[in-house]
Amino acid sequence: MGRAPCCDKANVKKGPWSPEEDAKLKDFINNYGPAGNWIALPQKAGLKRCGKSCRLRWLNYLRPNIKHGQFSDDEDRIICTLYGTIGSRWSIIASQLPGRTDNDIKNYWNTKLRKKILGINQPPFSFPLQTSTPHSSQSLSHLYTSFLDQARRPLPSADSIHFLPPQNNTSILYSNSNQFIQHEEFQYGYYPMKDSMLVSASCSSSDGSCSQISYGGKDRVVKNEETGNFQGLMEDRNSFALEDQLGSIVDHHKQRSGVLENSQLQYDLEEVKQLITSGGGLFGEAGATGMYYF
DNA sequence: AATGAAACCAACCGCCCACTT
DNA sequence: TAAGTGGGCGGTTGGTTTCAT
Incomplete structure (x- = not known):
């Protein structure tokens, strides 16, 4: 057998919390500590609320040190x-x-x-990222459709583009085993790039010392901070020129989408080059190139 | 000032997983 | 082992506020 039902749905109050209810919940938790059993709490605290509702109210609004207002x-x-x-x-x-x-x-x-x-008003952007299965035909088909949908969106105006500065804190990469594996491969320059993006760019080390731009999950260009040179890497590890690679990215995208003007593409190419030369920026670069341009 | 549209955000819903019985 | 719940989570809703006309 399981446990008792969490609450009598017909006899619980819904909707916004009153100041009196807030006070009761706060008092109870201040006296007895955050609930070990949220379901039993409402009755003990004298509240006609579902335990889940109490938990949510406490966690999202009443608990100490909650920050409200503008994000920095x-x-x-x-x-x-x-x-x-x-x-x-x-x-x-x-x-x-x-x-x-x-x-x-x-x-x-x-x-x-x-x-x-994004500088635009669009539905939420899709980020399948590492959870996708890059090489299954179903996954690729889905992602390809997603690519085209993104590619067909109009470009934002130049002044609405926001490039994020370099990010140094990438510790989150190590909280997920998939990320960790990819990050390790990244360090050696053979990172299997995200199939969710036609083009993406990322810093290839945690301190942002090396920048990278990739296309279609296969080709990429890496800036070596030691030598200051750009180096293109294919899956077979042959090098190629940066300019050619970026040009092929633009051309390929143009073929696929058929919606972008040549002048815009030229402008974007310059921006992408600028991004690469400016150094790290894990999401900033990926977002800027992957979402805006290609 | 009135009104409709858009933006905001607190709260709810429903699912999942770990756990209990 | 099966049935069922609690806690946690992300997605969505809908009431309220702000903005535009």
Whole structure:
């Protein structure tokens, strides 16, 4: 047998919490500590609420040290970096932002930050990232459709483009085994790039010392900080010229989408080159090249 | 000033996984 | 082992506020 039902759905209050209810919940938790059993809490605290509702109210609003109000630029950058790395795992993202709740960050991303970064008003961007199975035909078919949908979107105006500065804190990479493996491969220059992006770029080491741009999950260009040279790497490890690689990216995309003007592509090419020469930026680069341009 | 549209965000819903019985 | 719950999570809803006309 299992446990008793969590609450009598017909006899619990829904909707916004009153100040009196907040006070009761706060008092109870201040006296007895955060619930070991949320389901039993409402009755003990004298609340006609579902235990889950109490938990949510406490975690998202009443507990100490909750930050409300505007997000800082640093918080924006952390959210963007982590979203680009792990996707919409809001609880993990929230764990990196003291005082912020997953709900808060989720709302902020969906209503403001995504638009701020994209500079446009579009439905949520899809980031299959590492959870996809890159080489299954079903996955590739799905991703290819996704690529085209993204590619057919109009380009933003130049002044609405936001490039994020380099990110040094990439510790989150090590919290997920897949990420860790990919990161290790990354270091050696044979990183299997994300199939979710026609083009993406990332820093290839945790301190942002090496920049990388990739195309179609196969080809890439790496800047070697020691020599200052750019080097193209294919899967067979042959080198090729940066200019040619970027040109082929643009041409290929142009063929696929058929919607971009030549002048815009030239402009984008210059921006991509600038991104590479400016150094690290895990999500900033990936977002800028992957979402805006290709 | 009135009104409709858009943006915001607290709260709910439903699913999943670990755990209990 | 099966049945069922608690806690946690991400997605969605809908009421309220702000903005645009």
